[in-house]
Amino acid sequence: MCNEVSRRVDLDLLRIAYEQAAIGLVFPEGLPNMASLESVRITDPTVIVRAAAGVPSEAEFGAQSAPSTLLTAELVTRRWSWPGPSGKPVYNYRSEGRDFRNSAKQGRCLIPVDGFYEFTPPADPAKKRKDKWRFGWAGEDVFMIAGLWKRDEAAIPDTRHEAFTLLTCAPGPDIAPYHSRQVVLMPRANWAAWLDGSVPARDLIGPAPAGTLTVEQVG
Numbered sequence: 197m198c199n200e201v202s203r204r205v206d207l208d209l210l211r212i213a214y215e216q217a218a219i220g221l222v223f224p225e226g227l228p229n230m231a232s233l234e235s236v237r238i239t240d241p242t243v244i245v246r247a248a249a250g251v252p253s254e255a256e257f258g259a260q261s262a263p264s265t266l267l268t269a270e271l272v273t274r275r276w277s278w279p280g281p282s283g284k285p286v287y288n289y290r291s292e293g294r295d296f297r298n299s300a301k302q303g304r305c306l307i308p309v310d311g312f313y314e315f316t317p318p319a320d321p322a323k324k325r326k327d328k329w330r331f332g333w334a335g336e337d338v339f340m341i342a343g344l345w346k347r348d349e350a351a352i353p354d355t356r357h358e359a360f361t362l363l364t365c366a367p368g369p370d371i372a373p374y375h376s377r378q379v380v381l382m383p384r385a386n387w388a389a390w391l392d393g394s395v396p397a398r399d400l401i402g403p404a405p406a407g408t409l410t411v412e413q414v415g
Contacts, residue, residue, distance in 0.1 A: 197288040198362060198379045202311040202330070203242055204232040205338045210271070210308055213338055214245070217387045220268045222248055228273050236309075238277045238287040244360050245269050246305040246345060247298055247391045267388045278359035279351050289344055289361045291380055291401045296363075298393045301347045305360055306340040306382060306391065313414075314374045328415030329374055333381065334408060342380040342390060342401065368403035370411065378403060 207230045214221050228243050236242045248270040277285035296304050315326040333339040345360040346352075352359045363380040371378040381404045382390055389395040 198312050199238050200313040201236050201309045202234050203236050204310045205308050217384050218266045222270050224270050225272050238285050241273050241275050244274050244305040244307050275359040286361050288364050291363045291365050295397045305343045305345045307343050330412050330414045332410045334410050340382045342382045366403050369406040370409040
């Protein structure tokens with residue numbers, strides 16, 4: 197499963213992307229460190245976006261009173277993965293049969309990336325390491341992976357006792373030759389509905405259509 201992403205995304209690019217989706221970003225913990233990262237791995241911290249606590253969501257505004265941004269979301273830095281019952285990190289989470297809701301202790305989030313990696317057995321028998329493939333969203337400098345954040349003061353030792361995981365689903369045709377699962381990719385038109393929880397998860401989650409992704413071998 198996906199255990200590495202790239203985040204070569206600056207804050208201005210991220211702000212513009214969310215403004216275009218009619219979502220206003222706030223920074224309750226201050227402006228994050230948005231250094232360009234070629235590799236973010238499980239247990240590393242990175243930024244996530246989630247519905248801002250205490251701010252009206254799109255569903256709560258009447259048609260006549262909706263502001264220019266219909267949803268306010270917050271950008272915070274959290275650890276990728278939380279400890280599972282066996283102690284192993286929960287960095288991917290199956291989405292089938294689940295409807296994720298927002299609460300004070302957990303909820304939906306989006307993880308900004310510009311690429312993610314998958315690994316396959318080496319085509320060259322003499323090569324010891326697996327072949328490494330980088331996937332990007334065709335025509336997009338930044339895109340969002342759907343995730344779930346969780347608070348657990350007993351189990352999560354850092355970053356305000358909160359961590360996140362990436363949701364997975366059946367693979368689309370771009371991913372299927374490389375892996376039997378894929379991370380859930382959230383189209384820009386669905387960012388607000390995912391974050392505010394107004395639409396059931398099953399209506400927003402599914403394999404990426406053919407041609408969504410680019411792929412290149414990087415190792």
